[in-house]
Amino acid sequence: ALDSLNSLQMSVSNALLEYQRCPDKARLETQTVRLMDQLEANIRLIPVATPPLQQKVDEIAQMLHLMAHFAGTELRK
Numbered sequence: 001a002l003d004s005l006n007s008l009q010m011s012v013s014n015a016l017l018e019y020q021r022c023p024d025k026a027r028l029e030t031q032t033v034r035l036m037d038q039l040e041a042n043i044r045l046i047p048v049a050t051p052p053l054q055q056k057v058d059e060i061a062q063m064l065h066l067m068a069h070f071a072g073t074e075l076r077k
Contacts, residue, residue: 001042001045002052005056005057012063015067016063019067019070023070025071028070032067032075035064035067036075
């Protein structure tokens with residue numbers, strides 16, 4: 001599960017870096033929604049939330065909230 005979350009975190013980081021190079025808010029919003037869906041899917045597959053997994057989920061969620069802020073939208077709760 002941690003490997004999957006690390007991969008997702010890398011995708012989120014890459015999306016943020018891409019936005020820095022080309023600030024397209026519509027594209028960023030689309031990516032944010034897609035990546036949030038992936039995070040939710042990953043969370044559903046975690047049988048037991050250990051502290052390292054919870055920390056990784058929290059880090060990714062913070063990055064996604066930052067992306068949503070840049071895109072001018074809000075993430076669903």
